[in-house]
Amino acid sequence: MTATQKILARHAGLGNVRPGELITAYADLALGNDITAPVAIDEFYAAGFERVRDREKIAIVLDHFTPAKDIKAAQLCKKCRAFAAKQELTHFYEAGEAGIEHALLPEIGLVAPGELIIGADSHTCTYGAAGAFAAGFGSTDLAAAMAKGIVWLKTPSAIRVVFRGAPPRFVCGKDAALHIVAALGTDGALYKSLEFGGPGLRHLSMDDRFTIANMSVECGAKNGLFDVDDTTLAYLADRVKRPWQAETADGDAQYDATLDIDLSALRPLVALPFSPAKAVPAARAGDISIDQAVIGSCTNGRYGDMLAATEIFKGRKAAKGVRVIIIPATAAIYRKAMREGLLDIFLDAGCVISPPTCGPCLGGHMGVLAEGERCVATTNRNFVGRMGHPKSEVYLASPCVAAASAVAGRICDPAALMGG
Numbered sequence: 001m002t003a004t005q006k007i008l009a010r011h012a013g014l015g016n017v018r019p020g021e022l023i024t025a026y027a028d029l030a031l032g033n034d035i036t037a038p039v040a041i042d043e044f045y046a047a048g049f050e051r052v053r054d055r056e057k058i059a060i061v062l063d064h065f066t067p068a069k070d071i072k073a074a075q076l077c078k079k080c081r082a083f084a085a086k087q088e089l090t091h092f093y094e095a096g097e098a099g100i101e102h103a104l105l106p107e108i109g110l111v112a113p114g115e116l117i118i119g120a121d122s123h124t125c126t127y128g129a130a131g132a133f134a135a136g137f138g139s140t141d142l143a144a145a146m147a148k149g150i151v152w153l154k155t156p157s158a159i160r161v162v163f164r165g166a167p168p169r170f171v172c173g174k175d176a177a178l179h180i181v182a183a184l185g186t187d188g189a190l191y192k193s194l195e196f197g198g199p200g201l202r203h204l205s206m207d208d209r210f211t212i213a214n215m216s217v218e219c220g221a222k223n224g225l226f227d228v229d230d231t232t233l234a235y236l237a238d239r240v241k242r243p244w245q246a247e248t249a250d251g252d253a254q255y256d257a258t259l260d261i262d263l264s265a266l267r268p269l270v271a272l273p274f275s276p277a278k279a280v281p282a283a284r285a286g287d288i289s290i291d292q293a294v295i296g297s298c299t300n301g302r303y304g305d306m307l308a309a310t311e312i313f314k315g316r317k318a319a320k321g322v323r324v325i326i327i328p329a330t331a332a333i334y335r336k337a338m339r340e341g342l343l344d345i346f347l348d349a350g351c352v353i354s355p356p357t358c359g360p361c362l363g364g365h366m367g368v369l370a371e372g373e374r375c376v377a378t379t380n381r382n383f384v385g386r387m388g389h390p391k392s393e394v395y396l397a398s399p400c401v402a403a404a405s406a407v408a409g410r411i412c413d414p415a416a417l418m419g420g
Helices: 003-012 037-046 071-087 101-107 122-130 139-148 173-184 199-203 206-219 230-236 303-313 331-339 342-348 399-408 414-418
Strands: 022-026 029-033 058-061 091-093 116-119 133-136 150-154 157-164 192-197 223-226 257-262 269-271 279-281 292-295 323-326 374-377 393-397
Touching (some): 003 022, 003 133, 003 192, 003 223, 029 037, 029 101, 029 139, 037 071, 037 139, 058 101, 071 091, 101 122, 101 206, 101 331, 116 139, 122 133, 122 206, 122 223, 122 230, 133 223, 139 150, 157 173, 173 206, 173 257, 173 269, 173 279, 173 393, 199 230, 206 303, 292 303, 292 399, 303 331, 303 399, 323 342, 331 342, 374 399, 393 399, 399 414
Parallel strands (some): 029 116, 058 091, 116 133, 157 192, 157 257, 292 323, 292 374, 374 393
Antiparallel strands (some): 022 150, 269 393
């Protein structure tokens, strides 16, 4: 079996599972947010349940339209708040305790290798960076998990992704993620597991890995799963105190395909509208002016992302007419960025600093685009109307490319701005 299949087999109480096999498995954690949890809460009560199975194994994070953007958002948050209080949920996070869910949960130790985590959000696959099986499910699945602790799913087959070499300057996990989506296409890994490993893994930080795992779903994958190594162990050391069991693929595990990636050959990329698969080198994107830059989201709102952007912004100003929105993904990241002087660099460059929120990524608030506007963003999707008006455009890029583009006023390879 592959590592994913071994995790699923263990949580289903089975000796082995096969690709395509339907199983019922126990979840270690079930996640909802301010958009998806209210639907699950309604279904939970409609099905006749009164109490959750395990208040320790449910997390609700208010992050998408928060701070509440309007009355409807406030009502959704109120419903989540009331449910969490009634059910005495241990893991309910809002306001100063909250953050973007997929950055917050690993940060506070709710994710560990070998665990099975479901979330009513498609980018739950982010947690595969820490060696967990994590995948997005519907709100009705979340309701079932809250009530019974179980999830019903089909066992995926897998694609092995092997990293080799070391990335050059200004190349990071976002560039690797965009390269993978471009190589496989938006449905090239449909309902498959992407399992990441190889000698180049040691050159990818946990921030890089979270970004790559996060975008696994952009090529249709059910989940993305990284091999557990010393980098993983160092990240988990001060966060996870409970026992956990990592899984590794058997030597004779069957993969549908293998994708080899030479990190040293990658260059800073940008995904053109309207698909994450339309990645091209930023240096060859053409003369594309921008109106806005967003650096944040569950994909690239971590401290390493903030640090990479300040390398570009230090001593420079955003181009006149370009709005730059910086969104640290959690309060801890915000505080560290403040303590280390990163926020001063952003403010000196003319950026706006937002509290942690998913806001602009899904066209919710805090950076919605008008007709005809263009934005370079470190988010994960650039579909039609994703960030606002249907006739606006979103260009996906790394923090380095987004910052360089903000300074240049147009899509820009950071090497062209910085040299090297």
